[in-house]
């Protein structure tokens with residue numbers, strides 16, 4: 001097996017992967033006595049030293065509760081926290097930082113919309129999702145349906161794993177759909193959905209559109225205005241940032257009309273026992289003490305990602321994904337799931353005669369981390385006629401050596417079972 | 419393969435998963451049970467026939483990993499001809515084996531298996547199921563070998579001994 005990383009040039013050229021890797025302390029760990037090969041970034045990405053240090057520094061040198069204290073330390077912390085709102089707005093090309101709402105993760109962001117916007121929907125209206133949603137963008141709408149009598153529609157995918165645009169169009173035809181809530185990139189198939197077209201068709205039919213950008217925002221530049229989105233969500237921990245911090249972006253006019261989600265401190269304007277009035281957006285949607293340190297950490301992660309640049313990240317990941325598809329095709333019995341028109345750095349596969357659990361455990365014993373199972377997308381698995389898959393997903397630090405080790409080990413696992 | 423994985427994927431387990439001896443269904447089962455793991459979609463169904471208070475035959479239909487299939491097959495082998503009371507006791511012993519506290523000195527399956535092979539008096543032996551005991555060092559996989567036992571529990575739930 002080739003274990004020498006330095007001899008292999010990355011196919012992408014532009015991005016210096018080894019220099020990137022050197023910034024992730026965890027990548028020099030060993031697992032079961034083997035070098036750690038991390039191929040589960042789609043579940044959660046590893047963190048560069050700048051993010052780790054930034055959070056530790058915040059707690060060491062600049063921390064107090066925000067928006068409340070009249071003292072220097074609280075004011076500085078509030079500034080650091082609010083500065084990230086501006087950073088996120090720029091990151092998404094949102095028109096205003098006031099449209100950025102901090103949540104715990106993408107799941108909470110979607111739940112916020114399902115509760116708040118959902119409370120304005122009426123029976124007779126519908127929410128339209130797709131067959132390839134993560135449970136995070138399915139269950140909140142199911143719960144809304146059961147609560148309020150709104151219909152839940154599901155747009156089918158093709159056998160290749162693309163959204164079936166014709167069927168999508170038909171589901172919009174009767175004008176009942178109030179909101180299209182759709183993934184911008186599938187965590188199972190890697191499919192990057194044609195967001196602009198999805199949004200245009202939704203708007204023509206009088207529907208709003210929310211994109212679950214949990215996967216997409218990591219791999220390519222996101223411009224919510226160019227996409228024509230009304231809402232967009234992502235989650236910090238997949239973007240090389242900490243857990244506990246996610247983002248909802250929504251158009252100001254919509255957010256203004258939406259009632260609060262959670263109630264408590266920080267989200268009010270005035271309070272009596274009889275009646276309270278709400279703070280303006282975004283604070284209306286941020287009840288209680290937020291994830292202060294994590295938000296500051298997200299700011300560091302975004303700064304770091306932008307220092308690398310999405311042109312380089314996308315080129316690297318595209319080249320790497322193409323390389324992986326080629327390498328995996330050579331593994332006997334291995335079948336890649338789906339062949340979408342546009343694929344991000346996510347590859348799900350099955351291997352004849354070997355169950356994904358067995359693959360994942362045996363890969364792990366060789367230091368390789370992948371995900372196996374249903375990937376929080378049980379209905380999609382059913383649609384694909386599969387019970388489980390193994391998934392390798394890539395990040396900015398993934399290199400061809402990781403792929404080589406994966407492919408070689410998979411071939412040996414197959415030999416072991418067959 | 420790397421050492422500890424070899425322990426888990428003992429040749430006997432892999433062989434048994436590939437060529438199960440008790441896979442299939444029974445035409446007229448007296449009892450049926452199912453175990454499902456919603457996280458991964460795995461499933462075991464058991465068909466059981468009884469003769470009085472004894473299990474006469476067990477067959478399983480398992481959609482799962484090698485560990486799950488082997489566990490189901492070994493269950494069927496061990497419990498065929500077994501009294502219902504004993505079947506429950508073997509199940510309890512199997513569960514106990516899976517949650518036994520880690521002994522840092524105990525690094526190989528062989529060492530641990532000794533304790534299993536020589537159970538204290540009154541506790542039924544696990545028979546051919548010893549190779550499965552390596553699963554206790556792989557916490558994430560315990561659920562896989564428990565699934566057939568979940569199915570057994572369901573099948574026996576309404577039977578009074």
Ligand SMILES: Cc1ncc(COP(=O)(O)O)c(C=O)c1O
Nearest residue numbers: 105106107134136187214215235
């Ligand atoms: C497509 C997609 N949507 C939503 C989520 C949920 O993200 P989180 O668990 O951070 O809320 C994930 C993460 O697994 C995902 O891949």
